[in-house]
Amino acid sequence: xxxxxxxxxxxxxxxxxxxxxxxxxxxxxxxxxxxxxxxxxxxxxxxxxxxxxxxxxxxxxxxxxxxxxxxxxxxxxxxxxxxxxxxxxxxxxxxxxxxxxxxxxxxxxxxxxxxxxxxxxxxxxxxxxxxxxxxxxxxxxxxxxxxxxxxxxxxxxxxxxxxxxxxxxxxxxxxxxxxxxxxxxxxxxxxxxxxxxxxxxxxxxxxxxxxxx
Amino acid sequence: xxxxxxxxxxxxxxxxxxxxxxxxxxxxxxxxxxxxxxxxxxxxxxxxxxxxxxxxxxxxxxxxxxxxxxxxxxxxxxxxxxxxxxxxxxxxxxxxxxxxxxxxxxxxxxxxxxxxxxxxxxxxxxxxxxxxxxxxxxxxxxxxxxxxxxxxxxxxxxxxxxxxxxxxxxxxxxxxxxxxxxxxxxxxxxxxxxxxxxxxxxxxxxxxxxxxxxxxxxxxxxxxxxxxxxxxxxxxxxxxxxxxxxxxxxxxxxxxxxxxxxxxxxxxxxxxxxxxxxxxxxxxxxxxxxxxxxxxxxxxxxxxxxxxxxxxxxxxxxxxxxxxxxxxxxxxxxxxxxxxxxxxxxxxxxxxxxxxxxxxxxxxxxxxxxxxxxxxxxxxxxxxxxxxxxxxxxxxxxxxxxxxxxxxxxxxxxxxxxxxxxxxxxxxxxxxx
Numbered sequence: 115x116x117x118x119x120x121x122x123x124x125x126x127x128x129x130x131x132x133x134x135x136x137x138x139x140x141x142x143x144x145x146x147x148x149x150x151x152x153x154x155x156x157x158x159x160x161x162x163x164x165x166x167x168x169x170x171x172x173x174x175x176x177x178x179x180x181x182x183x184x185x186x187x188x189x190x191x192x193x194x195x196x197x198x199x200x201x202x203x204x205x206x207x208x209x210x211x212x213x214x215x216x217x218x219x220x221x222x223x224x225x226x227x228x229x230x231x232x233x234x235x236x237x238x239x240x241x242x243x244x245x246x247x248x249x250x251x252x253x254x255x256x257x258x259x260x261x262x263x264x265x266x267x268x269x270x271x272x273x274x275x276x277x278x279x280x281x282x283x284x285x286x287x288x289x290x291x292x293x294x295x296x297x298x299x300x301x302x303x304x305x306x307x308x309x310x311x312x313x314x315x316x317x318x319x320x321x322x323x324x325x326x327x
Numbered sequence: 328x329x330x331x332x333x334x335x336x337x338x339x340x341x342x343x344x345x346x347x348x349x350x351x352x353x354x355x356x357x358x359x360x361x362x363x364x365x366x367x368x369x370x371x372x373x374x375x376x377x378x379x380x381x382x383x384x385x386x387x388x389x390x391x392x393x394x395x396x397x398x399x400x401x402x403x404x405x406x407x408x409x410x411x412x413x414x415x416x417x418x419x420x421x422x423x424x425x426x427x428x429x430x431x432x433x434x435x436x437x438x439x440x441x442x443x444x445x446x447x448x449x450x451x452x453x454x455x456x457x458x459x460x461x462x463x464x465x466x467x468x469x470x471x472x473x474x475x476x477x478x479x480x481x482x483x484x485x486x487x488x489x490x491x492x493x494x495x496x497x498x499x500x501x502x503x504x505x506x507x508x509x510x511x512x513x514x515x516x517x518x519x520x521x522x523x524x525x526x527x528x529x530x531x532x533x534x535x536x537x538x539x540x541x542x543x544x545x546x547x548x549x550x551x552x553x554x555x556x557x558x559x560x561x562x563x564x565x566x567x568x569x570x571x572x573x574x575x576x577x578x579x580x581x582x583x584x585x586x587x588x589x590x591x592x593x594x595x596x597x598x599x600x601x602x603x604x605x606x607x608x609x610x611x612x613x614x615x616x617x618x619x620x621x622x623x624x625x626x627x628x629x630x631x632x633x634x635x636x637x638x639x640x641x642x643x644x645x646x647x648x649x650x651x652x653x654x655x656x657x658x659x660x661x662x663x664x665x666x667x668x669x670x671x672x673x674x675x676x677x678x679x680x681x682x683x684x685x686x687x688x689x690x691x692x693x694x695x696x697x698x699x700x701x702x703x704x705x706x707x708x709x710x711x712x713x714x715x716x717x718x719x720x721x722x723x724x725x726x727x728x729x730x731x732x733x734x735x736x737x738x739x740x741x742x743x744x745x746x747x748x749x750x751x752x753x754x755x756x757x758x759x760x
Contacts, residue, residue, distance in 0.1 A: 171648035175641070190644065195714035197640035242612035252615050256637070260630045263716045 128250050135210060136257035143269060145262035147202045151187075154209060160184060162209070164202070165225070166191030173221045174239030176201035178208045181233040185209060188225055200255055201240060207254035208238045213247040332560035333376040339567045340369030343574075356416035356437060364409035371402035372563060377469060384466060392466050397459055400490055401452055408448040411497035414504045415440035451493045458486040472550035484545035491538040498535065502528045523573030527566045534562035592628035595720040599635045602681075602727035606642035609689045613638040613645070629716075636719050646684040653746070654683035654739060661738035671729055678730035679739040686743035690751060 142149040148164070155162040161184045169175050169190035177188040187205040189198060215236025223231060243249040344366035347358055373379065374395060384392040419437040462482035464471040473479035505525040512518035537559060541551035607614055615634060625631035658679040667675040730736055 169644050169647065175644050193644055194640055194719065196716065196719050197637065197644075199714075200637050200640075243615055244612075249615065256615070256630070256634055260633050263633065264629070267715075267717075 128246070129253070131211075132250060132254040132257055135254060136261055139210075139258060139261075141258070141262050141265060144266050145259075147199050147206065150203070151206055154206060158209070162187060164189075166198075167225050168192050170221075170224075173224070174241045176205050176240035177221060177225065178205040178215075178236070178238040179226065179229070179234060180215070180236045181229070182235065186226065186229075200259060203259055204240050204251050204255040205238070207251040207258070208247070211247075211250055211254060213238055213251065216245060216247060331376075331378065332557070333372050333563060336560065336563045336567050337369045337372030337376065339571065340365045340372065342369075343571070344369060356441075357413060357420055360409045360413040360416050364406050364413065367402045367406035367409060371399045371406060374402060375399035380469060384469075389466050393459075393464060393471065396471065397456070400455065404448060404451055404455070404490055404493055407494040407497035408444050408451075410501045412441055412444045414500050417504060417508075447493070451489060455486050455489050458482045458489065462486060467550060470550045470552060471545075473545075475549060480546055480549045483549065483551065484542045487538055487545060487551060488542045491535055491542065494535045495532060498528055498532050502532070520573045520575075523569050525573075527569030527571075527573060530562055530566035530569060534559055534566060537562065589628060592632050593624055595717075595724055596625065596628050596632045596635060598724035599632070599639065599720070599727050601731045602723070603635050603639055605685060605730075606639060606646075606681075609685050610642050610645055613641045632720055633716055636716065636723060639723055643681070646681065646688055649684040649687040650680060651683045651687055651743065651746075654680050654743065657683070657739045657742045658735060661735035661742075665734040665738065667729075667733060667735055671733065674726050674729040675733050675735055678726055678733060678736045681726075681730060682736055682740040683743040686740065686747045690747045 140153075142153075151162055151164065163184055163186045165186055165188045167188050167190065169192055175190040175193070177186075179186040179188070187202060189201040189205065191198060193201075213236075215238055218237070218239075221237075221239060223229065238247065238251070240248065240252070243252055344362045344364075347362040347365060380392055380395060383395045415437050419434065459482070462473045462479050464473045464479075464483055466472070471483065473483045502525055505521055505528065509518050509521035509525055512521055545551045615638070655676075658676060661679070662675065
């Protein structure tokens with residue numbers, strides 16, 4: 115998949131980094147970007163404020179604005195749920211990748227009129243992928259959400275309850291039969307480890323501000 | 328050629344053992360004994376294959392060839408013992424899994440069973456070595472043969488009979504356990520898998536029973552087959568095929584599910600292509616992967632589908648500024664000529680808005696100031712929002728179909744194109760003046 119992506123050698127380490135991060139990230143089940151955001155805020159020891167805004171012409175549909183005290187994520191709230199979620203995770207990806215700001219302050223200033231420009235440390239805007247940082251954040255967001263989508267789909271269909279040791283463990287058939295005796299038993303073993311680390315945190319209220327994308 | 332048939336069967340068991348060694352099932356003992364059993368059986372078959380024995384015979388040391396046959400028989404005894412020990416390992420795992428005992432509780436009886444099984448194996452191997460030493464056979468062609476003395480003939484027959492009985496006892500124990508499990512599993516997929524494995528063991532018992540012929544020949548004539556023969560290869564192949572089919576039963580749903588999922592994602596990905604291509608032609612900045620040039624199917628269509636959906640949404644957001652308010656009037660006229668089906672009305676409105684906005688975006692113009700106010704600020708996002716990938720994909724696939732095939736949308740597109748051409752001509756004329 116990634117051999118085709120961008121092709122250039124300069125991106126390989128970035129690709130590897132994103133894949134590693136997406137694979138190792140502990141995802142909320144079912145996936146909720148707000149829970150992910152809260153976990154990240156706790157880990158970084160800084161509040162992250164979520165601000166849904168209407169999309170504007172010639173303005174990024176997602177913005178990350180960092181000040182001395184907090185990070186602000188602005189995302190277009192008047193688009194599809196999947197798209198909103200993607201924009202939000204794109205900005206989360208900037209935080210995870212610790213990107214330095216490169217976008218102009220003007221769009222953020224227009225959306226956050228009370229914010230003093232002197233306090234702003236960085237601004238990143240989701241516009242196009244000409245900027246390597248934007249490309250990297252977009253890639254990481256896509257990888258995270260693809261993985262989350264797969265995990266959620268598997269949970270919903272019951273396929274996530276794999277036979278012992280994983281769905282490709284043929285020996286599971288011998289053990290499963292005794293434990294799950296009965297007709298039409300399609301789930302050989304229900305004590306399989308989940309695809310990714312489970313979380314005890316159920317869905318929580320939306321972030322400090324705004325609606326849940 | 329038929330003499331080579333044992334090699335694939337032997338290799339199958341050896342490779343299976345590699346698979347079982349990586350098994351992550353709860354019962355390490357069950358995984359270990361299955362691994363040992365298949366590895367020993369596979370190696371035994373490779374050692375006892377006629378070409379192997381003939382190759383050793385070719386070294387000119389007859390005793391070495393006999394030693395190889397004895398070694399192969401010993402490996403097979405080891406395989407049978409490991410399969411027999413799989414029974415207590417499975418029961419111990421059940422006791423732990425059902426909550427009727429802890430792992431420590433189950434480990435005691437299992438350890439005793441393992442010690443008993445190993446003691447039995449040691450006894451069998453010792454007795455067989457003693458009998459074969461007493462018989463002192465040589466190789467006549469590929470047959471093991473002894474002198475005419477009754478004691479030598481009985482020793483050779485005893486050597487084979489002891490191995491055969493031990494294997495029969497071990498396989499029967501495992502067969503009974505599998506039959507019990509198959510009954511408990513009932514008629515479902517799991518039960519079918521277990522019945523196939525049990526069928527493989529029955530084939531193994533028949534394969535083992537074929538040694539009766541050797542016992543009788545040894546007792547009467549003082550000779551018997553050294554390496555495995557063609558019938559053994561056939562029964563071994565049947566045994567391997569049934570066991571493989573049975574154990575693979577857990578792989579079927581995962582494998583067929585993966586193939587179905589791949590096909591579904593690929594179909595949806597292709598359904599979005601006409602719409603995405605038009606959007607990408609005018610707005611190339613939406614693509615994360617601009618290097619993709621070959622019209623090959625994506626290796627991970629689910630990821631590609633996800634990207635395509637996001638890129639279409641990005642394009643819809645960008646196109647909002649190019650929404651032409653006159654598009655609603657054009658559509659009104661077009662739908663009077665080509666009324667869409669009732670369930671296509673919303674998609675037709677959105678597709679027409681997209682088509683008109685794309686024409687303006689392609690010309691790099693925004694709706695003129697003289698145009699009346701837009702009927703809806705987010706006409707391109709007015710349809711129901713969906714939060715799953717499949718739901719979004721189906722929704723956008725429907726939109727893409729309407730966008731590409733609806734005659735009313737085509738008429739709006741033609742009208743927008745004409746307006747765009749007129750605007751460009753007017754702009755050129757102004758520039759010339």
